[in-house]
Amino acid sequence: MRLGADHVRVRVPATSANLGPGFDALGVALTLHDELEVRALGTPGVTVEVTGEGAGEVPDDERHLVVQALRTALDHVGAPLTGLHLTCRNAIPHGRGLGSSAAAVVAGIVAARALVADPDALDDDTALALATAMEGHPDNAAPALLGGATVAWSDTGTGAVQAARIAVHDDVVPVAVVPGTHLSTKAARGVLPATVPHADAAFQAGRAALLVEALGRRPDLLLPATEDRLHQQQRRAVMRDSLALVDVLRAAGVAAVVSGAGPTVLALARRTGKTTGPDRVERVSTDADDALTAAFGGVMGGWRILPLAVDTEGARAERVSSSRPIG
Numbered sequence: 001m002r003l004g005a006d007h008v009r010v011r012v013p014a015t016s017a018n019l020g021p022g023f024d025a026l027g028v029a030l031t032l033h034d035e036l037e038v039r040a041l042g043t044p045g046v047t048v049e050v051t052g053e054g055a056g057e058v059p060d061d062e063r064h065l066v067v068q069a070l071r072t073a074l075d076h077v078g079a080p081l082t083g084l085h086l087t088c089r090n091a092i093p094h095g096r097g098l099g100s101s102a103a104a105v106v107a108g109i110v111a112a113r114a115l116v117a118d119p120d121a122l123d124d125d126t127a128l129a130l131a132t133a134m135e136g137h138p139d140n141a142a143p144a145l146l147g148g149a150t151v152a153w154s155d156t157g158t159g160a161v162q163a164a165r166i167a168v169h170d171d172v173v174p175v176a177v178v179p180g181t182h183l184s185t186k187a188a189r190g191v192l193p194a195t196v197p198h199a200d201a202a203f204q205a206g207r208a209a210l211l212v213e214a215l216g217r218r219p220d221l222l223l224p225a226t227e228d229r230l231h232q233q234q235r236r237a238v239m240r241d242s243l244a245l246v247d248v249l250r251a252a253g254v255a256a257v258v259s260g261a262g263p264t265v266l267a268l269a270r271r272t273g274k275t276t277g278p279d280r281v282e283r284v285s286t287d288a289d290d291a292l293t294a295a296f297g298g299v300m301g302g303w304r305i306l307p308l309a310v311d312t313e314g315a316r317a318e319r320v321s322s323s324r325p326i327g
Contacts, residue, residue: 001079004117006040007320012107013147013311014092015099016174016266017139019215020226020257021207025151026166027099029143029311030174034090034103036066037320038111041083052090053100065101069108070115073130077121079112095182097260102140105131106315110145114317125162128152132161140260147314149215167216168310173286175267176259180302183239188261192234200229219270222255226268232258239263245295252291267292283307 014032018024034053046067048060058064062071066086074081092100109130113122122130124145131141138152142163152163207227214225235258236243242263249256249267259266269286284307292305 001077001121002117003040003079003082003115004119005115005319005321008038008111008114008317009320010036010038010107010111010114010315010317012036012103012110012144012315013313014176015102015140015143016097016176016259016264017099017143018228018231018257018260019149019211019266019268020228020232020255021204021211021230022139022151023204023228023230024137024139025153026149026208026211027139027143027152028149028168028174029147029314030098030176031309031311032091032098032176032306033311034088034092034100034107036089036107036111037087038066038070038115039085040115041085044083046084046086048086048088050088050090052088053092054088054090054094057094065104066108066111069105069131069134070112071108072134073109073112073122073127074116076126076130077112077116077118079116093178093264095184096178097183097188097258097262097264098176098178099140099144099260101185102131102135102144105134106141106144110315110317114319125160128163129161138163143314145314147312148310151212166212169216169219171219171271172215172222172310173269173271173284173288174308174310175269175286175288175292176306176308177245177265177267177292178304178306179241179263181241181263183261183263185261187238188235191238192231196230204228204230215268222268222270223250223253226255226257228257235262248295249288249291252294254288254291256288 013029017027094100132138142150142152211225214221239262255268267288269288273285
């Protein structure tokens with residue numbers, strides 16, 4: 001397949017997976033974005049420039065995750081593997097449970113979609129399958145690609161990865177509480193048991209079903225709907241401060257969970273009103289505001305509180321310039 005463009009821009013959201021009981025299945029896209037520009041070059045070689053999160057830490061060559069995903073997608077459709085210049089402006093924290101790796105993978109695939117002459121060759125189903133193959137599971141990749149809240153699963157017969165959007169009520173306000181420390185997904189998964197009691201599995205299934213109802217129509221049920229028995233308490237040893245914050249917020253009635261593999265804490269807060277500050281910026285007030293103030297007492301200790309919203313668009317790419325036929 002030929003390339004149809006040689007310069008594209010991509011915007012991809014952060015995501016939070018699991019949301020308590022929806023382990024490896026549920027996720028939500030958040031209004032915190034990485035922005036990228038990709039130029040296809042007529043000469044070999046790869047140059048990567050990164051500002052913001054991960055600058056000076058991530059690879060600046062072929063090993064960069066966006067480049068790997070882009071190459072994988074181009075190869076999938078038989079497009080030429082050209083030289084590349086990649087510019088990344090990153091806002092999604094790395095190693096914090098906010099889907100930075102899924103964002104990079106989805107961004108690369110969506111960039112390839114915009115570069116090729118026939119974007120339909122990398123439709124959402126294909127993009128999700130490629131992203132899941134690279135990520136290992138689709139709970140972050142699905143909302144990063146599709147936007148909104150999603151449930152993702154693999155077909156038991158074919159193994160094909162699928163995802164569906166689920167509703168999120170306007171009164172649900174995600175608030176990410178991000179620590180200064182990192183934690184790898186591998187380390188977080190390494191402490192999980194290989195098997196769980198039948199009673200815990202049954203409890204988890206019921207809460208995951210309740211969470212879909214709470215997110216879409218009954219935000220008043222978010223606190224019981226985000227109860228979990230499969231992974232959060234089991235990870236306490238590797239993220240004590242995060243679980244301590246979850247305990248404090250939940251005791252105050254706030255539906256707080258570990259975001260993905262952590263250590264970020266996500267509060268699925270409920271809107272209580274709006275205020276306009278002296279800077280004339282409108283701010284949403286939530287049931288988490290007082291609880292967070294009490295939890296930190298004005299001493300953040302490296303933590304950041306990020307009031308966000310649900311990103312309903314997912315990853316988006318635009319062509320900046322057309323390309324001569326290549327290949």
